[in-house]
Amino acid sequence: MFIVIVGCGRVGSSVARTMLKEGHQVSCVDEDPEAHARLEVSLDRSWEDSGGQFTVGTGLELDALLAAGIEQADAFIASTDGDNTNIVISQIAQRRFNVPTVIARILDPLRAEWYEKQGLTTICPTRVAIEMLEAHVRGASNGGGAAAAPQSPAGDDGERG
Amino acid sequence: MAKGMYIIVVGAGKVGWGLARELLDKGHEVTLIENSRERFMTVEQELEHNVQYGDASELWVLERAGISRADMVIAVTGDDEDNMLICQVAREKYLVDRIIARVNNPRNRQHFDLLGIKPYVSATDLILRLLEHEVPEYGLVHLLDLPEERLEIIEMLLAADSKAAGQRVGDLNMPEGSLLISVLREGRGFVPVPDTVLEAGDEVLAVLDPGMEEDLKAFFGPDGGEAG
Numbered sequence: 001m002f003i004v005i006v007g008c009g010r011v012g013s014s015v016a017r018t019m020l021k022e023g024h025q026v027s028c029v030d031e032d033p034e035a036h037a038r039l040e041v042s043l044d045r046s047w048e049d050s051g052g053q054f055t056v057g058t059g060l061e062l063d064a065l066l067a068a069g070i071e072q073a074d075a076f077i078a079s080t081d082g083d084n085t086n087i088v089i090s091q092i093a094q095r096r097f098n099v100p101t102v103i104a105r106i107l108d109p110l111r112a113e114w115y116e117k118q119g120l121t122t123i124c125p126t127r128v129a130i131e132m133l134e135a136h137v138r139g140a141s142n143g144g145g146a147a148a149a150p151q152s153p154a155g156d157d158g159e160r161g
Numbered sequence: 162m163a164k165g166m167y168i169i170v171v172g173a174g175k176v177g178w179g180l181a182r183e184l185l186d187k188g189h190e191v192t193l194i195e196n197s198r199e200r201f202m203t204v205e206q207e208l209e210h211n212v213q214y215g216d217a218s219e220l221w222v223l224e225r226a227g228i229s230r231a232d233m234v235i236a237v238t239g240d241d242e243d244n245m246l247i248c249q250v251a252r253e254k255y256l257v258d259r260i261i262a263r264v265n266n267p268r269n270r271q272h273f274d275l276l277g278i279k280p281y282v283s284a285t286d287l288i289l290r291l292l293e294h295e296v297p298e299y300g301l302v303h304l305l306d307l308p309e310e311r312l313e314i315i316e317m318l319l320a321a322d323s324k325a326a327g328q329r330v331g332d333l334n335m336p337e338g339s340l341l342i343s344v345l346r347e348g349r350g351f352v353p354v355p356d357t358v359l360e361a362g363d364e365v366l367a368v369l370d371p372g373m374e375e376d377l378k379a380f381f382g383p384d385g386g387e388a389g
Contacts, residue, residue: 084242088272114220
């Protein structure tokens with residue numbers, strides 16, 4: 001698969017490396033040229049030598065998206081640190097470039113829920129944290145202490161799609 | 162504008178603050194939303210309960226402002242993404258009938274179009290429009306563009322070598338989808354009749370379907386100017 005990832009912070013760079021290791025083609029976009037260094041953490045070769053692509057630019061610049069190869073993308077991940085940016089660029093990927101799989105990271109649970117209903121695939125880390133916290137507190141109040149807390153957050157796997 | 166609308170204005174910069182003040186003066190109910198605490202404190206001294214503090218790209222902030230009963234939402238922050246998304250949820254989630262968005266960077270217009278956010282206002286475009294009007298070197302000036310209604314009105318100066326100069330209006334074979342509506346001659350406008358003879362130096366006003374500018378340029382341009 002050819003995957004374009006916009007926003008190369010901790011989340012984006014980590015997903016990028018993993019996908020590359022699993023044999024996918026990965027092209028990253030970040031407005032900060034320094035973000036490139038994150039991609040090479042724990043790699044023994046450069047990101048490019050490992051087969052990755054990196055473009056400097058913001059997701060609202062069509063030139064940057066085109067340079068990153070969005071027209072050929074099978075999947076698009078919006079993982080910048082801004083909800084608004086992620087929501088806008090994932091809609092651009094979906095509506096303008098018809099990328100088959102578009103995933104947006106949205107921290108605001110209310111908007112994540114609404115845009116999910118509008119047909120975007122959304123990942124809401126805040127929602128995941130809320131559910132984990134609630135599950136742990138429930139576990140503790142049921143008298144089981146830490147032992148009663150679920151190993152992995154309940155209901156989370158299903159939402160990751 | 163109907164009296165007594167409920168209007169939410171987002172962004173209390175110079176534009177938003179001024180707009181809120183004018184709308185209140187006209188008798189509308191207005192809530193202005195501002196996400197900078199400092200700016201909010203300043204504006205609140207004048208507008209008091211008509212301004213709320215918060216980030217309007219968060220749904221609960223819009224809900225607290227009563228968006229479900231709003232007649233209009235105007236997003237004029239300095240951030241195009243905010244303006245786009247506030248208008249998108251206003252229209253699609255809260256079913257607000259009328260929205261107006263501000264475009265700060267003209268390169269983002271295409272994204273507003275893609276998301277169906279209209280109408281939008283761009284200061285850069287407005288100034289360019291004025292510039293075209295004042296310095297009509299482009300030959301064709303847009304006086305009115307209503308893309309949604311598929312309506313445009315343009316103005317063109319007939320140059321000395323225009324092939325339309327010297328022709329009767331009744332003999333003009335205007336391109337389909339366009340209509341001559343007015344002629345400005347020596348500073349005065351009049352509605353042409355079939356016997357009106359166009360002269361070099363006339364400014365003609367035409368209504369046309371969008372996308373016909375090039376046809377009209379060629380039509381009113383110099384003889385043999387098919388190349389436009």
